[in-house]
Amino acid sequence: MNTSELQKIKQRYGIVGNNDELNRALDVALQVAPTDLSVLIVGESGVGKESVPRIIHDNSPRKREKYFAINCGSIPEGTIDSELFGHEKGSFTGAIGESEGYFGVANKGTIFLDEVGELPLATQARLLRVLETGEYIRVGGQKIMKTDVRIVAATNVNMQKAISEGRFREDLYYRLNTIPIQIPPLRDRGNDIILLFRLFAMQMAEKYRLPKITLTEESKAVMLRYKWPGNVRQLKNITEQMSILSSEREIDADTLRQFIPQDIESTQLTTVNTGGSHSYESERELLYKILYELRGNVSDLRREMNDLRKQIGSTVTGRGTANEPPLPSIINRRQEMTVQRQAPNVLDAVAEEISEPESLNLEDLGKQMLEKALERNGGNRKKAAAELGISDRTLYRRIKQYGLD
Numbered sequence: 001m002n003t004s005e006l007q008k009i010k011q012r013y014g015i016v017g018n019n020d021e022l023n024r025a026l027d028v029a030l031q032v033a034p035t036d037l038s039v040l041i042v043g044e045s046g047v048g049k050e051s052v053p054r055i056i057h058d059n060s061p062r063k064r065e066k067y068f069a070i071n072c073g074s075i076p077e078g079t080i081d082s083e084l085f086g087h088e089k090g091s092f093t094g095a096i097g098e099s100e101g102y103f104g105v106a107n108k109g110t111i112f113l114d115e116v117g118e119l120p121l122a123t124q125a126r127l128l129r130v131l132e133t134g135e136y137i138r139v140g141g142q143k144i145m146k147t148d149v150r151i152v153a154a155t156n157v158n159m160q161k162a163i164s165e166g167r168f169r170e171d172l173y174y175r176l177n178t179i180p181i182q183i184p185p186l187r188d189r190g191n192d193i194i195l196l197f198r199l200f201a202m203q204m205a206e207k208y209r210l211p212k213i214t215l216t217e218e219s220k221a222v223m224l225r226y227k228w229p230g231n232v233r234q235l236k237n238i239t240e241q242m243s244i245l246s247s248e249r250e251i252d253a254d255t256l257r258q259f260i261p262q263d264i265e266s267t268q269l270t271t272v273n274t275g276g277s278h279s280y281e282s283e284r285e286l287l288y289k290i291l292y293e294l295r296g297n298v299s300d301l302r303r304e305m306n307d308l309r310k311q312i313g314s315t316v317t318g319r320g321t322a323n324e325p326p327l328p329s330i331i332n333r334r335q336e337m338t339v340q341r342q343a344p345n346v347l348d349a350v351a352e353e354i355s356e357p358e359s360l361n362l363e364d365l366g367k368q369m370l371e372k373a374l375e376r377n378g379g380n381r382k383k384a385a386a387e388l389g390i391s392d393r394t395l396y397r398r399i400k401q402y403g404l405d
Contacts, residue, residue: 013051016199017192021184025052032179033059038131040116040176041154043183046233052181053112053152062150065109068102073115080123082139091140103136103147116153116176117162124169127151131175151176186231193223196232200239211249213242218253226260298389367402370395374404 033056086101162168205212377383385395
């Protein structure tokens with residue numbers, strides 16, 4: 001396409017900019033318009049994808065037929081099938097009559113499905129059938145309906161990632177993506193940012209009869225460096241804010257920074273990690289770290305319990321103070337025997353229950369730690385048990401459990 005024809009298209013649809021990628025996208029749209037091939041427009045939110053399907057429709061043999069733009073993300077999942085494919089009377093609560101749906105009403109025309117990546121899987125299956133055969137069934141109906149509709153779709157999500165996560169059908173993706181059109185983000189369009197700013201500033205000045213705002217050279221540089229996560233939509237909003245709120249008509253860099261968020265990072269399309277097979281090394285190291293920290297906590301708790309045991313033993317087995325008469329020796333002996341026979345067992349049970357990391361359900365990891373503890377202590381089970389912070393009895397049971405005896 002020559003430059004003059006391209007400029008006419010831009011003027012007709014209010015498209016501003018001379019970026020090569022943008023021009024290429026418009027060129028592809030005009031080339032595919034006379035056909036009935038499905039088109040998938042890909043680009044970030046706010047880049048202006050909605051202009052391309054209109055260009056395709058207006059330059060196609062269907063230009064005298066109906067055109068519908070549908071935002072798939074704004075229709076509730078429970079009603080989207082009815083909206084798109086229609087329904088029969090009484091098919092659900094509130095269905096007081098028949099509905100043709102968009103695919104019935106738009107017969108011979110064009111339907112633009114914006115945010116097609118948000119469609120539920122059941123609706124995706126219906127859409128795939130329409131693309132392949134032109135057939136569909138209304139909600140609650142049995143009769144097969146026919147339609148002749150040109151479908152243009154758009155998305156701002158990474159479709160390959162959505163497919164890998166099971167959120168989008170791969171066969172539907174390839175049916176929609178017959179002709180892909182990529183709309184570049186605003187941050188990659190260079191001087192188009194300044195041209196769009198001038199357009200929005202002029203529109204605000206004319207609409208509200210205000211002096212038009214302009215940019216200094218320094219503020220232009222700030223605009224060109226900014227990542228514009230909201231793309232053209234964000235640029236328009238900021239220009240409108242400055243036109244109304246700024247007391248100065250020449251916007252310097254300091255004034256511009258007051259309106260541009262400084263903590264927003266780039267919002268490019270999410271990509272799929274292709275670094276090969278998943279590695280569990282980091283998870284294993286994390287589990288080791290947690291277990292060693294747990295072992296240290298248990299060791300501290302065990303020491304505290306031993307100190308408490310000694311205090312209890314010394315308190316119970318004492319013979320009184322100088323101001324207190326001593327108890328009969330037989331009572332003292334019975335108390336000593338009772339404390340020595342019962343208190344240590346209770347404390348052992350508490351400490352043992354806390355110190356055993358069985359709740360982690362990490363049998364293989366526990367076996368490795370047990371083997372290493374025995375190796376470090378030359379096979380001495382008592383020392384290995386002390387290092388691991390568990391009782392000798394628990395250690396023996398683990399050795400038998402893991403077959404290390």
